[in-house]
Amino acid sequence: MTAAQHIKALTSLLGDKSVVIDAGILASHLEEWRGKFHGHTDLMLTPSSTADTAKAVSYCADNDIKIVPQGGNTGLVGGSLPGLGSYKEILISMKRMNRVLEVDAANMSITAEAGCTVAALQQAAAEKGLLFPLSLASEGSCTVGGIISTNAGGMHVLRYGTTRALTLGIEAALPSGEIYQGLNALRKDNTGYALEQLLVGAEGTLGVITKATFKLVPAEIQKHTLWLAAKDPAGAVSLLAEARKATGERVSVFEIMPHAGLEFVLEHIAGTRSPLEAPSPWYILMEVASCTTDPSLAIALESWLHTALETGQITDGAMATTKQQATDFWRLRESMSEAQKHEGGSIKHDISVPVSSIPAFIKETTLLLEQQFAGCRVTPFGHVGDGNLHFNVMQPAGANTENFLAYWEAMNILVHDQVVKFGGSISAEHGIGSLKKQEQERTKPVAEITAMQAIKNALDPKNIMNPNVLFT
């Protein structure tokens, strides 16, 4: 069959609205937001129901048409674009299935369609005095299907877990075109293999998510935002353990940043200023929150802060006293990536190691990098409470960006070898996509790749679902 014949058949199967061939509309779905990946396709399906999604997948399976599912297209690893390199796929965008279906307050759960944004989930939960706890930079655009397929993390994982931990049930169109009816709202279900857990983080290779149910938690009513100065990552790690105990497990956010990272922000981002007078080698953004109005939390926190200062665990610290001040603290953290762009090229690693290994990992890896790539500026920051660092390495000041970025692969290899040595992960939260599949193959034990491939073959024997990602 020709492309035109397929379009005709799909239009008659799904209706006009679900079949997009307009180049202008297509173009808006084919660019990665940073401009790093450029997709190509002549066809995008936009089903408006689970049944239509399954029909679309079934048609593609029958006709050996490869599919890339797309949510908000906010990913960072080239996992949601068709037609990269020599790959040839069509898009299936879930943007028309974007409704919140139910907030069940007594069950503390929310059910929504795949194209619903995280912001819409947060909003719907908040209206019932509850919290959808995932919190990430792209929350205004990223969707239910996307966060499931990438097991999205973000700022609140420390306390509330990743998308995996929040997912109760999933409905999906399997590569066979059958519908997986796992959309339950259960806390406990031990009836065989956890297929929904397999779909979480599968990057669209095992089916198209159509709906999901997530856990909610009581809304955070009081929130205390702190900016702390720490001597080193080891101090930060022990500080976190003590903060968890002192606050009764109510630390919601615990992020570290090096002094160089803050300096770039202060220099390049208008209107920012350091919350503390003296500089410090490392800073921590910490948030403690509770669903109660109980004033004892603030008192406990102040006393803890006082002790940490006295014992020298922190050298300085500020607790936001106004909402504006808290916003200002957050802006420093949130501008980390943006500020670094002004300093030229940056080679990025999204890695994790056990929390206890963070100090040694940073120290040893920084030394190795500085030896091998003279003048490079190692600027790791991020979710230290999850053992997850955005291990960015910036070009030497004023150096040629292109020359520096040519080290990308060599540097990845050095950093990832260190990650493996420390029992870590080469992709803590962004996924593998098409970007890291070579590194994945290089670093993951063969038995594991073999098992993954066996599962993929079993569920998608024709390899129609997102064939460009995960596997080389």
Add this chain to the structure above:
Amino acid sequence: MTAAQHIKALTSLLGDKSVVIDAGILASHLEEWRGKFHGHTDLMLTPSSTADTAKAVSYCADNDIKIVPQGGNTGLVGGSLPGLGSYKEILISMKRMNRVLEVDAANMSITAEAGCTVAALQQAAAEKGLLFPLSLASEGSCTVGGIISTNAGGMHVLRYGTTRALTLGIEAALPSGEIYQGLNALRKDNTGYALEQLLVGAEGTLGVITKATFKLVPAEIQKHTLWLAAKDPAGAVSLLAEARKATGERVSVFEIMPHAGLEFVLEHIAGTRSPLEAPSPWYILMEVASCTTDPSLAIALESWLHTALETGQITDGAMATTKQQATDFWRLRESMSEAQKHEGGSIKHDISVPVSSIPAFIKETTLLLEQQFAGCRVTPFGHVGDGNLHFNVMQPAGANTENFLAYWEAMNILVHDQVVKFGGSISAEHGIGSLKKQEQERTKPVAEITAMQAIKNALDPKNIMNPNVLFT
């Protein structure tokens, strides 16, 4: 090859100590503790290392020998015994691999071998001021491999999650004889399919667990145990939501029991007495705990209790003031099953529904059962905060037990149909095993069974791993 030749070959492969043919020793591994299942086999392997476990599995795969892995043999669904019915398997017991390998306090994690008991995990964590939060009746005997393979739940799931939520990494011998090296201690790892999540709850059908790493949490330093009288399950459910909010998410236990259940305990279990003067249709055992010594929690709890009494949400309530009193409250809950034995036959269901559906489910299902099985005594109790009830139906007082138990299948069908209607699970925490595989097949959507079977075939093409469970 003959059985004797296999024994010789396995002895030379693994050593004397790892090959057990002594009938007396075997017998101690072949009885289910309640006497409901009786296993048969002539051979048990007891490897003492991961390498030996993998060699054993590899040998069995090469020679088409079927294997049942066994931990503490405390399961309730006939999933850890070889030779049931016409099945012919050998045992692989992990009892010699029983060490705690590491408690990493800064990472809040614990690593142990598969045969290590939950009690030993709890003990090792406690020595570092931490808590391994799983809490279940069999904790003195059940093991790391067992709790993973059955995704064990228990009393603390409401706050800390099931075994699935606590599992960070797993090492296992796959059916191919290869070693799955997923023993990491990471909070975040998005590098492909969650194979460790697939092994959780797989009931030994996808490999033999050899080691695992679990999350720990700060130890519960203060603990408040309450016994409350509630009018109905609906009241209990809304009470729970309010207690979570009032205590800042520190409810660790929330169990309901009906009046009839308590009466059986008071009648049959020596030394028990009701904590409250007047009887109530339902009772709640609630525990609130914190890793702080902060006195404001007790104050908040007392004020919450006062309000709940004033508004009539509870009709009476007691807060344990001594450790003995707390133990006495717990004993009432823990004697529920034992006490019911004195009343004759009981047909059991381990079900879950969304928490919000608990009231309607109990009401409607009780009515249907009483209509269809005259005089039966419906006595549901358990983990209402997880939507998980042990929905026991007892024989009419003084009736013939054997006649009543003949209704087992018919009653299962009625209850499970209700479960399906309410979007629930026919096995919330005990698993499917060999006991429920027919009901599983009857109630699970075909697409899901097909997908499960495809995964099983992909990873265990010879079907050597625990072939009697999960699938009909």
